Amino acid sequence: LKRRDLEKALERDIQEHIDFETQDNLARGMPIEEARRAAIRKFGNIARIKEETRSVWGWGWLDQLDQDFRYGLRMLRGNPMFAATAILSLALGIGANTAIFSIFNGLFIGSLPYPEPQRLVYLHESAPLWKMSDYAITPADFAAWSAGNQTFQGMALFQENSASLSGIGETIHIKGVTCSHELGATLGITPIRGRDLLPGEDWRTRAKVLLRLRPVAE
């Protein structure tokens, strides 16, 4: 608001100045038209002088930014092909970044794709002496932990694994986990088809039951 007042005052000052000079020119006997033109010529470049005065006020950078912004918009509007190219490359750039980030986020940062992931805890042992931070838990330890568990709703043992699957077609390499039968219940997931592991169907009985994991829809 103060800025607009200053702007108006400056405009008025300039007008008054030019009027004064015009009066002087008239007094020297110039015709009115010429008197006014000469006064403006003598005053100089009005736009530039306003610009310099504004920069004294100290909002120069903001003005500049505003002007640059308007200029940019005008240029884009005036040249649709260029605008389209610029917007398309920005869109592609941002899109690619977003895509890569969502993959990264899903893999490393984001929460686990299970119901109530905030209640899931990964328990492990470490062996600092051997510089092993994640040491496999023995089934005996797991049995003891489970028996003494008063903290968690459920516990399950699993170990990452991989195997070759051969049959009628090509033999394929699959990644998976060897787990105790509680895993599904602990993670809060149930099979879409077929059935979950039953008590007794784990390493304790050497039962071999395969569950195929499919990407879990969130």
Add this chain to the structure above:
Amino acid sequence: MSTERDDERLELFQGTLDMLILRTLLLGQAHGHAIAKAIEQNSEDVLQIEQGSLYPALHRLIKRGWINAQDGTSENNRRAKFYGITAKGRRQLAVESSRWDRMARAIGLIMRPRNQEGNS
């Protein structure tokens, strides 16, 4: 408008205008156009100022507190903004004019050495 005399007019140094404005206002309040006219006439029309350049300078001086501005009416009963020098401005003028004296003397010493043969 004396176009034939334009060659004899001089452009002002940067910063000199501030000093001339302060000196002019020492004689009393004046509006923008009167200041421009005073500078031109008192320099026997040698100093050519682009009259508009007065305004950034005036606003700069106001910001530094060397002059102030108030609305008033001119000699021919027109509304105009009048500029006046402040106490701070007077002190600044003293500083500037002594600096100017030293500089003018120094340049004079170089351009017109007293004990050099054959100078004009």
